[in-house]
Amino acid sequence: MLLVFYRARYLLRCLREIYFPTLRQVKGNLDLDLSEKRNKRVLMIVHNDFFNAKGGVESYVLNLYNRIGKSKGGFDFYYLARVNNKNKKYGEIYKDKNKNNVFYINLSDGNIYSLVNQKLDNLFSEFIFKLQPDIVHFQHYIHFSLTWFRVIKKILPKTKIIVTLHEFLGICPNSGQMIKTKWQGFKLCDNSTVENCKNCFPYLPKDVFERRNINVRKYFKYIDLITAPSNFVLERYKSFGLKNKMLYSENGQEIFRTLPKIKSEKLRLLYLGQINKFKGLDVLLESMNKISNKEVKLSVYGKFQNDKNYNNKILKMVDKLQNVNFYGVYNRNQLPEIFSKHDVLVVPSIWWENSPMVIQESFMAKTPVLCSNIGGMKEKIIDGKNGWYFKVGDSNDLSEKINYFFENIGIFNNENFKVKNIKEDIKNLLKIYKDIV
Template sequence: MNKSNTRTLIVSHGHPDFNKGGAEVAAYNLYSAMRDRGEDAFFLARTSQPPHGGAAFSSRKDKREILFHTTMDDGFLFSNLKTRHLWQEFRDLLQLIKPDVVHLHHYFLLGIEIFTEIRNMLPHARIVLTLHEYLAICHNKGLMIKTNGKLCYGASARDCYNCFNSVQPGDFFLREKYIKNHFDMVDHFISPSLFLKKRYVEWGIEEAKISVIENGLPEAASSVIDAGNEDILKPKQTFAFFGQINPYKGIDVLLQALTLLPKAIRQQVRVEIHGANLDQQESKYQEKVKKLLKKLGKTAIFQGAYEQHEMPTLLRAVDWAVVPSIWWENSPVVIQEALAAKVPLIVSNIGGMSEKVRDGIDGFHFRHSNPADLAAVIERCVMQPTIRSKMSDNIKPILKLEECLSLHQKVYTSSLA
């Protein structure tokens, strides 16, 4: 595809050099693909790194990668209070760059007012926002889980008050209006999953304004890997978890499932936990996970943190990837990485997880938050070892980054038209 004639500004709430979340990586990958293609693109990332000389901005790597030294003070409205004076410097930056398209991958930590600031300063620019989770809908960390632990199927002022009764229903009503007023400045939305799109349509965004585009993987990460796990008799089958460790990722569900396996089955299983930030969780959760790990002994091995470039090597050594999240998820990058490596998955049967993995074809679903059901799936994998190879063969090629960029360019062009 030939490069476009438009100037694009990609905006993220973090730079992957400092913050390795899925949204930050997706934003930077898209920017990198544009630059590789010779596009006229800039990357702006919010950072908590201290500014130099009190300046709002600093450059990184080259003058096209810019760090925005700002903060968000109101987590309820996603509004900037103490740093509102920085909006003038942001407006000056927009005038200097003069992008035709501003594609934001978040507003968290940047401030929800950023859409209106862009629209007022660049009335003819096209604003695109990728929705990576449910923060605008749900005050509970954007998880759409009630504070009692149950899944939430739709927000309302009264239901939100039941979760957070220190905030009045009227305030939740006004919060929604405030966010939607700034969302009105957005020309088009992108959702990495159909499930997330449906949630935002139910919330009130016009369906035609949201396109579903999966986050593409760079060529090195999306190339098929020969996992070397053909149907041969092995003493153990290896199941692996990859990702951040917190109460919503379901590590405890996976570990509890292992305790429910018959001893003869458990002896044929090895589980690897690859992830970081366990030490940053509440002590009660840390104790629960550590107690389960101790109980399981050599069956479950905690491997600690890993770098993204290590994923192909790590995946080559496993038979199954497990995504046991207890919240809806949108489009976990580990699913794409596993599919790219031809590694079948075992995932919770909700949200973007069940959308990305076809039950019984290239992986298995299990009932979310249900250790017994997960244990049954693991036992089936052990008892029927040939099924792994069949599912691996059924895995379809994933969306490559270059293809992902082409789909985004169509959205940009359509908006400009």
């Protein structure tokens, strides 16, 4: 019965894309300088506006856009973000009334099993033709359509396309996590194949994944440069068979002021960030249940996601543990104070991760990190220098590492906590833009 439900939902989504009327909804006067003497134009595109979905990528892109727009790099910058605005028509592109060069496109969630919706091509082509960008930088492409890469090259053959990868969406239909679905026990996935994807989604026909892979390889050929803040992610895409030019480029961070550590005889652990089954908080709580040392404490800061069963599981575990305190949602302005009261950040994710912002934030605060030994997390850690890692999903190994931290917390040197700041990121990105045009 469950398989029938999922298959019906997929078919309805496909029918909506096939029969939805062709869209032509570019609103507002762009008021652009079309003279030859104008600066080169860069259009940044992101899958969600930060004020509608306050995720790590959204936060990074908005901050990058605001900061790079003030630089004297010889470029004019434009920003296009997806919103889900009930007061606007589906597909409408409109200009922000209070911000220069900021636009929104009103779209619902895209078809993650396809990544292609050619019904969106007309509205995007009209916008691109009016804007005439020299570079289009996709910070994400979920909810849009891979065909937009081809649209750009057909309308503006000289325009360069850059795509920054923040996860594995192009090679994994499970939200780009490269982790298997409940039908496969939520295990890590090492290889993106049609057979593996079919096993994860038994309610979908095999040709869905065959077409998906064909589309990714077909439309990614229009991309001039792929960047990612993780070599691990780039290697995964190379293994998938992509031949694009690829470049590692770490995300720059807005450096916050740090406060001196408040001294304590206890080992104060910190969990920081979203709470969902991929982030592995349950693994950390299991390890805390195995630690008898009363001098070890854990603080949990974060927001629950839309998974009632997992959320209830976490709350029940927290209620039973005397060595865990749950503080809920936090904002970035609180980070200096939060880190000043803690000794170690724990990142127990059971998926690969890309370049977790929370690790960068911990390094800013000169706080070592204990994380899972996979993917983009492990890549950030120099074992014994700025942190340690433990066997992913293994609460026994994690509890052993926590006890080891208790005995050896004083070995870390502040010189090992290096973070790329936003100014360095902008300088690097401007060089990439200048080189590519």
